[in-house]
Amino acid sequence: MKPAERLEVPDTGRLNAALCAALDRLDPQVVIESGTYLGTGTTRALLRALGARRPRRFVTIEVSASLLRQARTNLADAPWIECVWGMSVRREEAIEFVKNDPFLRELDPNIDIFVDFLPDPAAGYLAELQGGLGGESSSDAPDGLLEQLLPLHAEDRPLVALDSAGGVGYLEFRETVRLLGENPYGLFLDDINHVKHYRSKLHIEADPAFTVVDTSWDEGWMVALANLR
Template sequence: MSKDELFQSTLKEIFAEDKVDYVIETGTWLGTGSTQTLARAFPAHRPPKAYYTIEGNLTFHSIARINLLKWSFVKPLWGDTVAKEKALHFIKHDEALHNHEQYADVFIDTLEDPVNFYTNEVEGKLGKNWVISLVDWFGETFLNRKENLLQTLLLQHRNDRPLVLLDSAGGIGWLEYQTVRDTLSNRPYWLILDDIHHLKHFRSFEDVRTRADFRIIAHSLADGWMIAEHLA
């Protein structure tokens, strides 16, 4: 997504024509992908008031804070986009995971027990090494990990026409999208989805396509992204 020229040019057109004061992003990772792509797309004379980007892995969050120091308006946050118990319940009962063979054109990260795979992802058990484990221990012992950061920020800026970028964890993209759609309701906002051919957002993309209150500005099936405007 971040390297797609159409994606970059579409962002610059939006930011040139409309003032976007607030960005809410899920999935910072190291801060070197979509976060920097959006930060660079803003006109130098008209940056946003705040660009919130949420990461659940404390090691990645810590690295991202360093990588994003150049942009003072970027506010990296550590915590859960939705409450962990809600995310785990969603994954456990997700029809698309239990019947993934019915979605042959949808990419998922594993065909072998995907419910357990995405449960482990939400619980932070994937790809751990001793450094990440040590940082996790420090965070759990001494820091306050916040939950429901996505909805908290949406409520805080629901009247500001925010831009919401969902680069979600694999198993909860549809849950995050529903959180945005239901929380912002009939208010205007911008929406970016990453991985619209993946389990995380194939349903989100289809929902946007079929709703009269959304206008798709640009998308790429090949690169798996969509930019849309929600109309008031």
């Protein structure tokens, strides 16, 4: 276990190639992202890979109103991206998840992943959720947005990018798998070498419904397709 360092996904040619390959195979009509931050990391990587392609919708969700304002400015060249204020999952469910997550309570020191708030990550992630994620005003943010958006677009071959808070990454992943079921979809995960998506990565590698397009442990990302043979 080691303290987490970076927020933005690294901008590399290998990630761009993986996203382009996934877009070619999936041909998504919709892109849905959780964890916009400044709009300059995963959102920009997706935009670059899309190139001239224009999905019907590109929704990016950010719980912090002030970060979302900055992201809108940073994404002014792509005004068709819907920057939505809110929480991906239900707040109460996220709190229960972090409170009861055995992985956080009994951290295995032999697993070489990044974790925030050491030595008590569960307390830190809980305080984050209870104290208003991302700063001011986020405790009033609408929640459960994946639950609204994913069923609406389940048949649109959605590409789903998950990169929000460390404590709820795996909950977001499980929600995505549950809500999209057997429909074809793509996943772009950032922070697979972090508590955020380490278990999501293990799930994808073990589940025959998924095909990994490419993944980089050092860069921390995975691009995969589900239910596409």
